[in-house]
Amino acid sequence: MRRSTAPNPRSAVRRVAVVVMALLAGLVLGAAPATAAGLAPQPLGISVSNTDANVTSTGSDCTSGPLTETRRVTGSQSVPAGAFSSLPSQLAFDLPVLLGSTQAALRGSDGRVTLTNARGSLTLALSSGSCASPSMTSNGTNVSGTGTWTVVADTAAGNSYRQATGSGTFSITAGITVGGGRAWTLQLLGTADVLQPTLAVTHRAFWGGPFNYLSRTLSVEYRIRNTGPGDAFGVVLTDAPPTAPGITRIGTVPQTVGAVPAGTEKAVVVRYRVCGIAAIGCRFTADVQLHVADALDAGGTVSVQRTVQVPVSPVP
Structure with missing residues (x-):
């Protein structure tokens, strides 16, 4: 005669667990993410001009050479959407121009151009020549020339352009007589790479x-x-x-x-x-x-x- 067997409580628990897992199967979050591939550095091409530059004289920053004065030139201008991202932006510059009778320079990376929009800001350091070897020209009223720029490192939280890199060239013409309302034109070419x-x-x-x-x-x-x-x-x-x-x-x-x-x-x-x-x-x-x-x-x-x-x- 076969002995009857009592239900196994562990088996019942397992069955309940299987049912509960099945009920919840459609509610759990998937665990395996997929990622997007990195994008290439993007061209940066901006050409702006205005008549709002302010010029001040700050004395000489060169201990020797033909450049005997520093003229600080500042100004700003709006940048249309599409030139620097898809957003309208603002360009501002602060250029300590080392000035002589016929020559000028932006020593090291003293010059600054900042591009700003709703996502943050990107700052470029401008360089053209030195005290001993100026590469820009001056006629006493205007300065003009070309040079190079690099992106200035920035780690500010909330700035979408943080830790960006990039480099390129620039050309500029600007009034340098002390006072306000001076005309200027600035062109920037190069590439930038963001996180x-x-x-x-x-x-x-x-x-x-x-x-x-x-x-x-x-x-x-x-x-x-x-x-x-x-x-x-x-x-x-x-x-x-x-x-x-x-x-x-x-x-x-x-x-x-x-x-x-x-x-x-x-x-x-x-x-x-x-x-x-x-x-x-x-x-x-x-x-x-x-x-x-x-x-x-x-x-x-x-x-x-x-x-x-x-x-x-x-x-x-």
Whole structure:
């Protein structure tokens, strides 16, 4: 005669655990991020002019040579959108011009040009000649010449152009007689390279109510996190189509995500028509497609594969 066996309590616990895990499978965040590739240094080409320069005399900074006076020339001008990122910006300069009767120089990297917009500022150090070897010319009223510039290192928090690098050339013509309202023209050419964003995508699937469960309308929240050192701008979820048969994306794409500073995240929701209630183990892979740009609006695309487990319960 066979002996009856009592239910194993451990087996019951395991069964309950399996059911609970299945109920929650569509609600957990995905764990495997994907990243965007770095973008190349971007051309920088700006040409501005104005009649607002202020000129002051500050004495001689050279102990020897033909340059016997320093004229500090300052001014500013707006920069149209597209010349320095997609935003309108402001250019300001402060140039301690070493001046002689016919020659002039910007010693070392004394000259400063700062480009500023809503994302932060980028400062360039200008150099042209020295006290002993001036490379610019002067006629007593105006100074003109060419030289080189490099990006000045900046680590200020909140500045999207922090730790940028770059170099190039400049040309300038400016009035140097002491006083205000002096005319000037400045051209900058070169390349700049900013810190790059890196986008990672996780997801959470949910029904959002019994009606959606019965109509098989599943919502998937895609959380877009910037794990890179640079800030991301103009982020757009262009599409997130399913790759499995029988699953249909029903909206909404594209969706504007906007700016995603380094270390932050934004979320968007896309809906799908999924397999029937009786289906077991329903899942699909979504091809999450994103557009992203850096602080100079150099753009690229990223495609992230996310495996979405369809929840078996209408709650939560």
